[in-house]
Amino acid sequence: MGRIEALRCPHCAWQTDSWKTFRCKNCGVALEAIVDLAGIDLRKIRKRNERTIWRWFEFFPVEERDNIVSLGEGYTPLVAPPRLREALGLERLLLKNDAALPTGSLKDRSNAVGISRGRELGFDTAAVISTGNAAASVAAYAAAAGMKSVVMVPAGTEASKILQAAACGAIVTVVEGSFDNEVARLYREALKEFGWYDCLSSNPYRNEGKKSYAYEMLDQLDGAVPDWVIHPTAGGAGICAMWKGWCELQALGCAKQAPRLVAAQSAAAAPIVRALAQGLDEVEPVEAKPTVAESIQVGNPASLGRRALGALRASKGTAVALTEDEILEGQSLLARLAGIFAEPAGAISVAAAKKLVEAGSIQKGETVVCNITGHGLKQPSAVQVADEALEPIAPTLDALRRRVDSA
Numbered sequence: 003m004g005r006i007e008a009l010r011c012p013h014c015a016w017q018t019d020s021w022k023t024f025r026c027k028n029c030g031v032a033l034e035a036i037v038d039l040a041g042i043d044l045r046k047i048r049k050r051n052e053r054t055i056w057r058w059f060e061f062f063p064v065e066e067r068d069n070i071v072s073l074g075e076g077y078t079p080l081v082a083p084p085r086l087r088e089a090l091g092l093e094r095l096l097l098k099n100d101a102a103l104p105t106g107s108l109k110d111r112s113n114a115v116g117i118s119r120g121r122e123l124g125f126d127t128a129a130v131i132s133t134g135n136a137a138a139s140v141a142a143y144a145a146a147a148g149m150k151s152v153v154m155v156p157a158g159t160e161a162s163k164i165l166q167a168a169a170c171g172a173i174v175t176v177v178e179g180s181f182d183n184e185v186a187r188l189y190r191e192a193l194k195e196f197g198w199y200d201c202l203s204s205n206p207y208r209n210e211g212k213k214s215y216a217y218e219m220l221d222q223l224d225g226a227v228p229d230w231v232i233h234p235t236a237g238g239a240g241i242c243a244m245w246k247g248w249c250e251l252q253a254l255g256c257a258k259q260a261p262r263l264v265a266a267q268s269a270a271a272a273p274i275v276r277a278l279a280q281g282l283d284e285v286e287p288v289e290a291k292p293t294v295a296e297s298i299q300v301g302n303p304a305s306l307g308r309r310a311l312g313a314l315r316a317s318k319g320t321a322v323a324l325t326e327d328e329i330l331e332g333q334s335l336l337a338r339l340a341g342i343f344a345e346p347a348g349a350i351s352v353a354a355a356k357k358l359v360e361a362g363s364i365q366k367g368e369t370v371v372c373n374i375t376g377h378g379l380k381q382p383s384a385v386q387v388a389d390e391a392l393e394p395i396a397p398t399l400d401a402l403r404r405r406v407d408s409a
């Protein structure tokens with residue numbers, strides 16, 4: 003049983019046992035779920051045959067197993083890609099392929115926990131604003147839970163992501179304006195007006211889901227700890243949760259150390275990179291410009307930006323901004339040399355690894371895990387195919403030979 007002690011402010015330490023209060027009454031920041039880990043038998047947990055995040059049930063803020071909503075999320079492949087290793091000059095590169103999760107993105111880790119807790123608390127409607135992946139995931143888990151879902155996406159969001167949410171029964175609303183301003187404002191007003199269950203990073207329960215990265219890596223590496231973990235980053239939830247997961251494992255004596263964490267951001271929306279470089283304690287908002295990395299196009303990580311900075315510094319990690327060309331090159335290398343088709347935002351970790359190796363920050367013999375966070379079919383328009391490649395040929399060997407030779 004996940005024994006929830008309190009919801010606590012990570013800044014001023016104010017806490018509450020009012021389980022539907024998500025923000026600090028003093029600071030206004032997102033609260034953190036505090037789970038009592040005393041008495042946990044790690045040997046028993048690691049002997050379980052279950053291969054979902056719920057193998058580590060006691061670490062999550064869900065009180066009863068009967069309330070779990072699961073689509074089989076977790077324990078995604080940890081791939082050792084020989085050709086990509088050679089190309090990047092990284093002898094021990096590993097790819098944590100979350101494109102294999104049920105809805106095709108890392109958001110399933112968050113929403114499996116968040117929706118489970120939402121159902122446990124008696125909510126009947128889940129809501130989220132999203133650039134696509136969270137919308138699809140919330141819709142899927144809400145459907146499995148028997149809850150309604152309402153998702154808001156900014157105009158211009160990839161149609162394939164909107165359709166995925168709609169297929170799962172969500173009420174999808176496309177809103178004019180930017181994600182960080184008009185869409186976010188309307189969302190806050192709607193939560194207050196309708197009492198919907200908030201599935202953003204302001205929800206302390208859903209933020210616990212990505213702790214599962216740490217638990218799985220420990221299992222998949224037979225107790226070893228990677229030197230680096232590179233994570234595509236928008237609001238910072240993945241960075242915060244992974245750090246918390248590794249700290250829990252260390253506190254319980256299951257891990258001797260934690261990896262250095264890297265936040266990989268698009269240069270078009272890199273507030274965490276800028277804040278870290280300038281030595282700031284708070285992340286100052288930036289105007290998120292258009293980027294091929296749509297899923298991480300967030301200029302104001304208001305809920306978790308400060309905690310993400312703290313995690314990066316505590317882990318002795320860093321943050322990297324990638325140009326559009328670098329992001330697309332990373333996507334191409336991942337597909338052509340490792341056979342994994344990821345959306346640009348999902349492959350930005352590979353681009354970051356390449357950049358850090360070239361800068362001498364990462365050494366070729368270190369163990370580096372790149373989290374691949376979204377399937378390429380989430381954003382197929384990012385891949386361009388020449389028109390002539392799709393033109394029909396005559397059904398002859400000569401015609402086929404000419405096509406092959408020209409390619």
